Amino acid sequence: MIQVVLPAHLKTLARVDGPVQLDVQPPHTIGSVLDALEARYPVLRGTMRDHVTHKRRAFVRFYACEADLSHEPQETALPSAVSEGREPFLVIGAIAGG
Amino acid sequence: MSGVRVLVGTRKGAFVLTSDGKRDNWDVSGPHFAGWEMYHLKGSPADPNRIYASQSSGWFGQTVQRSDDGGKTWEAVGNKFAYEGGAGTHQWYDGTPRPWEFTRVWHFEPSLNDPDTVYAGVQDAALFRSTDGGQNWEEMTGLRKQETGPNWAPGAGGLCLHTIILDPSNPQRMYVAISAAGSFRTDDGGQTWKPINKGLRSEFLPNPTAEIGHCVHHVAMNPSKPGVLFMQKHWDVMRSDDAGESWHEISGNLPTDFGFAIDVHAHEPETLYVVPITSDSQHFVQDGKLRVYRSRSGGNEWEPLTNGLPQSNCYVNVLRDAMSVDSLDPCGVYFGTTGGQVYSSANAGDSWTPIVRDLPSVLSVEVQTLP
Numbered sequence: 001m002i003q004v005v006l007p008a009h010l011k012t013l014a015r016v017d018g019p020v021q022l023d024v025q026p027p028h029t030i031g032s033v034l035d036a037l038e039a040r041y042p043v044l045r046g047t048m049r050d051h052v053t054h055k056r057r058a059f060v061r062f063y064a065c066e067a068d069l070s071h072e073p074q075e076t077a078l079p080s081a082v083s084e085g086r087e088p089f090l091v092i093g094a095i096a097g098g
Numbered sequence: 099m100s101g102v103r104v105l106v107g108t109r110k111g112a113f114v115l116t117s118d119g120k121r122d123n124w125d126v127s128g129p130h131f132a133g134w135e136m137y138h139l140k141g142s143p144a145d146p147n148r149i150y151a152s153q154s155s156g157w158f159g160q161t162v163q164r165s166d167d168g169g170k171t172w173e174a175v176g177n178k179f180a181y182e183g184g185a186g187t188h189q190w191y192d193g194t195p196r197p198w199e200f201t202r203v204w205h206f207e208p209s210l211n212d213p214d215t216v217y218a219g220v221q222d223a224a225l226f227r228s229t230d231g232g233q234n235w236e237e238m239t240g241l242r243k244q245e246t247g248p249n250w251a252p253g254a255g256g257l258c259l260h261t262i263i264l265d266p267s268n269p270q271r272m273y274v275a276i277s278a279a280g281s282f283r284t285d286d287g288g289q290t291w292k293p294i295n296k297g298l299r300s301e302f303l304p305n306p307t308a309e310i311g312h313c314v315h316h317v318a319m320n321p322s323k324p325g326v327l328f329m330q331k332h333w334d335v336m337r338s339d340d341a342g343e344s345w346h347e348i349s350g351n352l353p354t355d356f357g358f359a360i361d362v363h364a365h366e367p368e369t370l371y372v373v374p375i376t377s378d379s380q381h382f383v384q385d386g387k388l389r390v391y392r393s394r395s396g397g398n399e400w401e402p403l404t405n406g407l408p409q410s411n412c413y414v415n416v417l418r419d420a421m422s423v424d425s426l427d428p429c430g431v432y433f434g435t436t437g438g439q440v441y442s443s444a445n446a447g448d449s450w451t452p453i454v455r456d457l458p459s460v461l462s463v464e465v466q467t468l469p
Contacts, residue, residue: 009155009158060158
């Protein structure tokens with residue numbers, strides 16, 4: 001199971017109050033995890049990436065294992081610690097503003 | 099006994115204010131969608147329990163919420179607003195072409211007779227329609243593909259379609275207004291549109307009387323006189339008696355004719371309300387005094403309404419969608435401020451009381467008159 005941690009506003013939208021456990025078919029990539037997340041919670045479609053192009057929204061970031069994966073292609077394989085469920089995949093609302 | 103429900107959108111959530119027909123005591127619920135920008139909420143005239151709400155965030159984009167029980171519970175519905183066909187470009191602030199890009203829904207206008215049909219005015223300026231209660235959205239391309247579309251340019255708040263008016267006497271006729279393109283009308287159910295800006299004068303334009311480019315802030319109509327329109331432009335309060343074919347100024351004795359909000363009395367189609375704002379560089383009320391101005395003569399002659407409103411040290415704004423009227427008798431008038439107050443008048447503006455004083459900055463106020 002892959003563990004995904006959502007920012008507060010997206011947890012509210014998805015009506016979850018903790019990390020999300022997802023059963024994702026390999027290969028485990030950024031895109032396949034987001035696909036599975038959006039399939040489980042359709043309300044999240046369009047909130048992290050564009051509906052059509054799947055381009056990441058500007059103020060959303062993807063972290064895992066202390067690395068920023070935000071600029072990696074969505075075909076990028078996730079670290080094995082995430083793939084094996086030992087570390088979470090983090091969706092972050094970027095710090096912006098003042 | 100009849101009552102009212104006031105739907106308030108703020109920069110940090112939505113609030114639902116309810117009262118009986120006396121409009122003395124209020125129940126306040128919220129914040130709904132706490133922390134999100136709630137640009138607009140509006141109920142269906144055909145089913146008051148059906149409410150559509152625009153939930154928006156610079157981080158997480160657009161969500162559309164729908165309530166089927168008068169705002170007690172909400173369900174997220176479709177949020178895919180895709181521009182149809184070759185989207186093309188409009189003009190950017192510097193005059194360069196810029197691809198159309200969806201940002202948010204500024205305004206929902208539910209159909210007059212079908213709760214599942216609702217129109218959405220969005221940024222970048224386009225008109226969308228859903229016929230399944232907000233699950234799916236389809237662009238009404240006739241507006242944006244109208245020949246002036248590539249020349250539309252944004253106002254300071256973005257290139258937004260903020261006003262949608264449905265003609266109750268003619269289901270084929272609809273009006274929209276866009277900052278800063280102007281106002282437009284369709285007479286064939288949205289297939290084709292034409293600019294209706296003759297008579298508007300905007301000194302910031304190279305040609306002040308150009309066909310498009312006017313920064314229309316809001317347009318209002320009394321349903322009993324659907325051919326008569328009232329407009330608060332960037333500067334100037336305007337009136338049309340021929341469904342927008344021509345406009346003439348009715349600013350008259352207003353202390354300043356800059357402003358955003360404008361509305362019409364529910365039962366007196368020649369009674370109007372505006373909230374004059376100091377200027378385009380000072381977006382707050384003049385002289386520290388919060389004054390609604392009322393005209394009982396269809397414009398030109400205005401009286402300040404101050405009873406119950408702060409008359410010193412007040413520097414708030416009232417945004418374009420933040421004023422509304424109920425249809426009780428006497429007519430109730432409501433408005434919200436950027437300072438977080440929502441004021442109501444149960445006597446057509448003669449006196450005012452705050453329903454709430456300390457909400458986040460108010461973006462929109464809509465009123466439902468309940469049976």
